[in-house]
Amino acid sequence: MKTTTKLALTGLLLPLAAGLAGAAPVAENWDNHCTKCHGADGKGLTKVGKKLNLKDYTDAKVQAGLKDEEMAKVIGAGVTDKGKEKMKAYQDELSADEIKDLVAFIRKFKA
Ligand code: HEC
Numbered sequence: 001m002k003t004t005t006k007l008a009l010t011g012l013l014l015p016l017a018a019g020l021a022g023a024a025p026v027a028e029n030w031d032n033h034c035t036k037c038h039g040a041d042g043k044g045l046t047k048v049g050k051k052l053n054l055k056d057y058t059d060a061k062v063q064a065g066l067k068d069e070e071m072a073k074v075i076g077a078g079v080t081d082k083g084k085e086k087m088k089a090y091q092d093e094l095s096a097d098e099i100k101d102l103v104a105f106i107r108k109f110k111a
Contacts, residue, residue: 023095023101026102029094029098030105033090033094036048037049037087038054057110059110060110060111068103071103072096072099072103074087075099076090076094076099077089
């Protein structure tokens with residue numbers, strides 16, 4: 001009886017623990033890592049964003065010119081221009097799933 005209860009409890013708690021330790025919600029990742037440059041609204045009109053000449057992710061034409069795989073690659077590997085880092089690589093901080101979620105998140109900015 002005791003063992004059964006313990007087993008049932010473990011079954012309940014394990015997924016919970018995994019959920020807590022796992023990927024952060026995509027909106028949180030966007031807020032923490034990306035809004036400084038790309039803006040909360042994805043327009044890239046922040047002080048840094050304007051300087052970096054960022055694309056406006058609410059622009060349908062910009063969205064049409066992007067490929068999911070390339071976006072994921074850029075988020076993972078970052079952006080350098082003439083040897084200077086313009087966007088850092090996030091592959092060490094974010095999992096492949098988190099990066100995939102961010103790509104989907106950026107797609108939703110399209111007006
Ligand atoms: C230090 C400023 C900065 C931060 C922070 C930043 N980016 Fe970028 N990002 C850039 C620059 C610069 C480019 C290249 C210019 C462009 O494509 O607009 C870029 C390009 C991109 C692209 C590629 C678009 C294309 O042209 O293919 C994606 C996708 C992207 N960023 C997503 C993100 C995500 C997601 C985060 C957060 C995890 C993030 N960026 C954080 C500066 C930044």
